[in-house]
Amino acid sequence: MSHDQQKFADQLRDKGYRLTLQRQLILDALCELGGHAAIGDVYDRVHAQSSAVDRATVYRTLHLFHELGFVVSADINGSTVYEIADHQPHHHLVCRECGHVTALHDHHFVALAEHLFQEHGFRADINHMTIDGVCHHCR
Amino acid sequence: MSHDQQKFADQLRDKGYRLTLQRQLILDALCELGGHAAIGDVYDRVHAQSSAVDRATVYRTLHLFHELGFVVSADINGSTVYEIADHQPHHHLVCRECGHVTALHDHHFVALAEHLFQEHGFRADINHMTIDGVCHHCR
DNA sequence: CTCCATGCAAACTATTTGCACACGT
DNA sequence: ACGTGTGCAAATAGTTTGCATGGAG
Numbered sequence: 305m306s307h308d309q310q311k312f313a314d315q316l317r318d319k320g321y322r323l324t325l326q327r328q329l330i331l332d333a334l335c336e337l338g339g340h341a342a343i344g345d346v347y348d349r350v351h352a353q354s355s356a357v358d359r360a361t362v363y364r365t366l367h368l369f370h371e372l373g374f375v376v377s378a379d380i381n382g383s384t385v386y387e388i389a390d391h392q393p394h395h396h397l398v399c400r401e402c403g404h405v406t407a408l409h410d411h412h413f414v415a416l417a418e419h420l421f422q423e424h425g426f427r428a429d430i431n432h433m434t435i436d437g438v439c440h441h442c443r
Numbered sequence: 444m445s446h447d448q449q450k451f452a453d454q455l456r457d458k459g460y461r462l463t464l465q466r467q468l469i470l471d472a473l474c475e476l477g478g479h480a481a482i483g484d485v486y487d488r489v490h491a492q493s494s495a496v497d498r499a500t501v502y503r504t505l506h507l508f509h510e511l512g513f514v515v516s517a518d519i520n521g522s523t524v525y526e527i528a529d530h531q532p533h534h535h536l537v538c539r540e541c542g543h544v545t546a547l548h549d550h551h552f553v554a555l556a557e558h559l560f561q562e563h564g565f566r567a568d569i570n571h572m573t574i575d576g577v578c579h580h581c582r
Numbered sequence: 583c584t585c586c587a588t589g590c591a592a593a594c595t596a597t598t599t600g601c602a603c604a605c606g607t
Numbered sequence: 608a609c610g611t612g613t614g615c616a617a618a619t620a621g622t623t624t625g626c627a628t629g630g631a632g
Contacts, residue, residue, distance in 0.1 A: 322606050322611060343596085358614050363597065365612095379518050383596095397565045406565070412558055419551055425579025426536045426545070433574070440564025461586060461631050482621085497589050502622065504587095522621095 312374050330365045340385040376432040393431030401442035451513050469504045479524040515571040532570030540581035
């Protein structure tokens with residue numbers, strides 16, 4: 305188990321949640337899938353390891369992880385994807401034509417977030433932004 | 444029929460699409476609903492006027508309008524909403540707590556879009572952005 | 583008159599929920 | 608042992624599709 309996973313496992317227990325095999329497997333899957341894991345991807349991966357894990361459990365667990373802040377979700381090309389909420393926040397450029405997703409560093413948004421806070425008192429979540437458009441390849 | 448509606452009607456015909464009662468009603472509904480119309484809202488409103496209009500038609504028509512650029516879509520609090528693509532682009536701050544949506548002027552994004560284009564050659568659609576966060580009321 | 587658009591109903595996909603049992607603590 | 612988490616299956620919600628008919632051009 306990686307450092308991240310150990311950390312999350314501890315947090316789970318600290319908050320009174322139980323560390324089950326299913327939750328470990330789902331956490332593993334999220335880590336291994338790296339960036340953007342659709343619910344179906346997570347299910348496939350987990351189910352391949354232990355065929356007894358149900359879809360409902362994947363849904364319930366991802367909701368839980370999201371609530372606890374272990375993962376962030378984003379809507380990319382119409383489907384919801386999850387990824388581990390580690391490291392610094394980053395964002396995504398999604399090409400409307402080819403569907404390609406490129407990561408984007410957070411620094412593009414700090415000024416924006418600052419403006420929103422000063423002008424509207426709005427504390428923006430700037431850690432799971434998705435921007436649609438057309439990439440340089442498809443123009 | 445308002446100016447906007449007349450304009451869209453002409454565009455429809457120019458591109459070889461037919462102007463049907465259903466399409467007019469759906470366009471009306473979008474205009475009257477103003478800002479953010481979920482598919483269900485549009486259906487309810489249209490169906491109240493003419494009970495023969497089917498949900499499938501609303502879906503098909505909204506897809507068509509979106510394709511033609513008559514409407515823009517956004518994902519707000521998990522459900523897809525549509526609005527007439529008129530005037531200048533604007534954006535939305537969505538409060539994660541109370542669900543309240545406040546409009547946001549485009550000028551916050553021009554610098555960002557410029558950066559994205561220069562650094563990544565990415566032509567960002569900055570006309571239907573949604574930013575989640577917590578509004579000043581809920582903090 | 584010719585096709586596009588629609589209504590209808592069914593199919594599909596995605597997600598949620600109730601309940602009895604299993605298992606982590 | 609206790610109570611949370613899970614599998615199972617069914618329910619629910621949202622969206623799409625095939626086909627015959629109706630109506631716009």
